[in-house]
Amino acid sequence: MEYYVHTRYGPWHRLRVQVAGGLVAAFAPYLLRLAMIWGDPNLLVGANDGIAVLHLTFVLSLLCILAGSLIMRSMSRYPGVEGSASILPAFSAAFGVMLLVLVMGRIEYNRFVLAGSYGLVLLWFYLVHFKEQRRSLRIGIIPNAPIDPALSQIRRVEPVILDSPEANVGGIDAIAADLRVDMSPEWERRLADYALEGLQIFHIKHLIESLTGRIALEHLSETSYGTLSPSSVYLVVKQVFDWLAALIALIVLLPLLLILALIIRLDSKGPAIFKQRRIGYRGKPFVVYKFRTMTNSAPQTEQRVAAMTQDNDVRITRIGGVLRQTRIDELPQIFNVLKGQMSWIGPRPEAEVLSRWYEDNIPFYRYRHIVRPGITGWAQVNQGHVAELEDVTSKLHYDFYYIKNFSPWIDMLIVVRTAWTMLTGFGAR
Structure with a gap:
């Protein structure tokens, strides 16, 4: 064969x-x-x-x-x-x-x-x-796994329906099937043949999750450990590592932080540090620290609207644009990490007023608080900053994927992608 x-x-x-x-x-x-x-x-x-x-x-x-x-x-x-x-x-x-x-x-x-x-x-x-990840894939779909709209929308993926067990699979990279439902004896034998030929067989739902880095929100998907709670061991290990890394970073970066604070004060009126009440680990509010990147004399507006950052926001200062583009404005959150309120990596904490709004309108939104919020995260390196309900729902798919796969390997991947983001500016806003 x-x-x-x-x-x-x-x-x-x-x-x-x-x-x-x-x-x-x-x-x-x-x-x-x-x-x-x-x-x-x-x-x-x-x-x-x-x-x-x-x-x-x-x-x-x-x-x-x-x-x-x-x-x-x-x-x-x-x-x-x-x-x-x-x-x-x-x-x-x-x-x-x-x-x-x-x-x-x-x-x-x-x-x-x-x-x-x-x-x-x-x-x-x-x-x-x-x-x-930049190469194209041709995925063969067997009849018991109809094409999911999400699969057909993935760039560089071409779904190919296999009408019968005798269908030609030349040029097919892998086979996708719903492995949790019964199939005909003919297809079961054919799948065994595919495996013997060296053709990879994937469960279609899991395949879509891996290709997109997202999890659907129809229900609270279980994590890899068969529970809604992420690994408690890694939670503890991660917090210890976060604290030690934050302490070292503070010692090394303290002169830079002081210089940046002085530049911000000289660039526009107002304090160098911006403080905002956000929702954190297990739904508890805390005060997050950032370098101020907007004018301190913005016109008064509705509280929820004021908490959102828009495209080409006129409130962003000259130095603020640079700080946001390179993510340097997030550095003061080292203090939040030292206080145990945040992690280096995790779902980004939202302003309290926005978080309450999202909780009222998006099912399962509160589940993202089951791990500590992060300075950078999986949603940030894939989608960037969003505020509207439709975009936040899409962003939540990424947060849930991170929680399901909560482990050192995905944290390492986020570190690499964040470094790329800081160099290219994608997702920073």
Whole structure:
């Protein structure tokens, strides 16, 4: 039988291309460390910087990258957003096991090379993931899974109805079916044949979620753990990490924060810090801090309207436009993270007046408060700032997807996308 699953996959999906890029990630810190030693031979005084140790660490990094690549590709994953789910655990496991062996065996290694290789290989494979998402997909739909309107609206996805088990699947990338309902014996046998041919079979609802990064709001979808509550263990671990990262960030960025506050005061009248009452974790109100980006003498208007930011809002100051475009206006929320009111990553907290309005008009809106709000979030990197009910409902699809997949892998993906947003300005408003 013909093997179809790779017929339309681009070069970025090939193992040799991915591994080759990963090997470059190992070469970079290795060569940089060698150059530093050649420039200053005194570095060789330390045992961890011996030439033999550098060579050994480089070889071990290559083995970790190869092992991580194989682990990543062997893990079951959907195309789209969940295609990145295996990157962080696969390479963390490979490098973690290697580090454990080195420590337990008291083997000398170079920390700079090992850590550098780990960080760069993660960046490389996230880049590969983004490139892979740009290719088109032809999805075969079997009769028990009629085309969902959401699937036909996804860019670079072409649904193809398979009228019978004998339908030609040449050029089809994957098969989508409703795996929770009964199907005819003929289709059950054909699906088994597809799997044996190497053609991937996906549950259609899960496939749409992964391709769009959104969850429908017809009902409160369960999380991956079979409950409406996200992992309590990760909630605690995440809060500890958030607090430590915020403390370090405050120490490092304090001079910059003070300089920006002075520039804002000189640019327009009013305080440098904008304070607003918003709804946070478990529906409790709190005061959020931001750098002021609007004039402090805006005309009085209806409270709900005043809380909304419009396109080309005339209230935005000169320096405010730059701060909003780069998301730097959010930096004072480091204090909210230190107070335990916010996380670095999570659904963005809404102004209290807007949140109450949304709760009255949008089913399940309050469910987004089950995790701490974040300085950046999944909805922000996909949709940006919105205020009207229709747009907020769409945004809520993204928030629910984040809550369902509440885990380190999606937080890592948001970090990478936020960095891209800060460079390009998409979604910042």
